[in-house]
Amino acid sequence: MSTLPAPVAAAKILDHIEPGTDLIVPIANGEPRDVLDAIEAANESLEGVRVHQMHCLHDRPYLHGAYGDRMRHISYFLSHITRAPYAEGHLDYAPANFSEVPLIMAATTRDPIVIAASSPPDRRGYFSLGTSADYVSSMIGRRPFFLEATPHMPRTHGANVIHHSQILGWCESDRELVAVPRVAPKQVEETIAALVAEQIPDRATLQVGIGGIANAILAGLCDHRDLGLHTELLHDGVMDLVDAGVITGIAKEHRRNRAVATFAMGTTDLYRWLDENAAVEMLRVEYVNDPREIAGLSNFVSVNATLEVDLLGQCASESIGTRYFSGSGGQADFARGAMYSPGGKAFIVLPSTTREGASRIVSTLASGAAVTTLKNTVDHVVTEHGIARLRGKTLAQRARALIAIAAPQHRDGLSRQAHERCLLHD
Template sequence: MVALAPAVAPAAVLSHLTPGADVIVPLANGEPTAVLDAIEAGAGSLEGVRVHQMHALHDRPYLHGAHGDRLRHVSYFLSRVTRPAYWEGTVDLVPNHFSEVPLLLQRSTKCSVVVAACSPPDRHGYFSLGTNADYVARLIGRVPFFLEATPHMPRTRGANTIHHSQVAGWCESDRPLIEVPRAQPNDIDRAIAARVAERIPDGATIQIGIGSIAAAVLDALSGHRDLGIHTELLHDGMVDLVEAGVVTGVEKEVRRNRVVTTFCLGTRRLYDWLDDNAVVELLGVDFVNDPRVIARMRRFASVNATTEVDLLGQCASETVAGRYWSSSGGQADFARGAMYAEEGQAFIVTPSTTRDGTSRIVATLSPGSVVTTLKNTVDHVVTEHGVAELRGRSLADRARALIAVADPSARDQLTVAGRGLGLFR
């Protein structure tokens, strides 16, 4: 057994928070809850500290301005917790592609300290960041780490292990991980999924987002063979494909025979499956989401959702009705990578209408909406009514293809609008 420095109280982290410090926190279950509790409890002694994080899962008073400029949150992807705080003006939002977040943090912040949840140290003195590698993996050995070890965190493999000599301090807690149940697809989701799955060949490497359409796509792939997984997010539906032998990774060009991801979020079943699982590699997002890495994989298939598509093919995937809802994430990373991959395909999926019957395919994006994936990058747009193949087609042909997969009730109006925009006669 390696002799480790003893665990300390979570409040020991405060000694690392000098005026103007930038605290880096992994996303989702990578957040060390006891450590952040201690930081907030000591906020009265802080000056201008910023907490940088994507997709926070725990609501806290400081997110809503409880400590003013002493402690403020900077988000790189809004969640159900940070979204209302951003709308209130008490959280800042930095636009980004997920692959570039490590570089953004290194160039635009002091990277004063990383605080992160981890598994307990092993007999060799290594901590594992468990469900996460994300943007903090790049900072290991370059930035002080203050860790919170919990027995509920799975020990995973990859670029997310830290030797005790690289740790500025560590504490212990018994916090459970947050679980996100698998979304349940409806008939529309399944219709969209069937159209995607039939275009993904055996031996392809896949990236699939989260949500009900993603769950339906994974179900629809159950009859495929020798798929590979190279994805930013690993969730429960992917476990099913691995356990069924659908995913083997034998035809992957990058990290063959391995399931590659940069973070994991799901149920306890997923977390237990991850524990000491040699087939899964947690690697930094600057590798996993790098379009140049993705492009090296033949037959790469990317599947991501959007909220609105205009007749040019521009996809607004981070705003709803012109109001910020999330952020860009890795959608453009994977769409660009798939575009350059040999036989690569990128699918943007969406129901043809919102719950209230409003068309998601529109003549022009709603005021305030922002483009997440450029028209020049968008490959396929898939609704329950069909697949619009856009790459390499004229503006007129793109618009006609999109109208053809819109809800039938919206097609005449879209046709009139398309003529008015001069897209076709």
């Protein structure tokens, strides 16, 4: 049996970085902060290094163009950290459905190195990627890894463990994970959540995002029985339902009795709960977000938020007009999977108005807005004023249903615009 190599300094990663090296970093808390610190410290020796990552949580000089082309970031989902640097032209954004990110990275990188945060090794020499499986777990054994082990990273089960024989090296760190506090839902979010929760049957399998509406939906499911979980993001609301015996997974056709996710983000309590928790499996995103796999789960319910919906049912979820806000993520993956699931339902949720009072149900999307979920895929749209059921409906039926769930003060204007667009004729 091979012997676990001793940890090295984070700067040892520099021995493996050549001109033009592509570095792949896991999503969110999968970022190895000391390793990236060491790379930035040596920026004068870098040449054409590109860092590929979804949803960055830590601000860094290179994100703002501090080192020019010596080190540049490619984002696959903009975060609050990368939004402004992208708008200023200091980093690049590659749009992609989350399920397809591994394929895109494979096609656009050359012999990449994965640098990732992990748990410390166990007695058999296995590290766990903890809160991440995402696009890097499928690279285990296929691409070189350099790990940064921290005792704060939970050891999770699934397809995200890596043996010491499969890594270039590893270093130690005591940096804590970024904790995301629970978001208390607003009244309008609770109203939307109640409308969705009553549409979810017992024994359904769920995908629910994060935020006030998602938290309120999960809180409203406490009296349900034997729900399943198959979601890209696992957070605190899920933990509550697993502990309460509401999420059991016994009705799932795949990964029965297990809660499935591809990454996790939440409070410190969540990270402690995940540690050695055999009820949870962290699996690669190509599996979790594959619409074909999702379609094989009966009564699949997908819930995702959007920014704006037009009267055709098109959803702009990643940009506000021409200004990019986030990314495609897995919204379309899960909406299409739910479409083909026996008994499946997909919900797009949003408050009917912005904070300034403008309608989020619009005649046409803002000029330049990116369509995240196509009109042909959208199933249900939910605001605090009700549910618009769009699947299989005519354009006129869609327009009427969406106008009916818009804020009352905007309905007349939307109706007039629908007639001007020839969506309505009476």
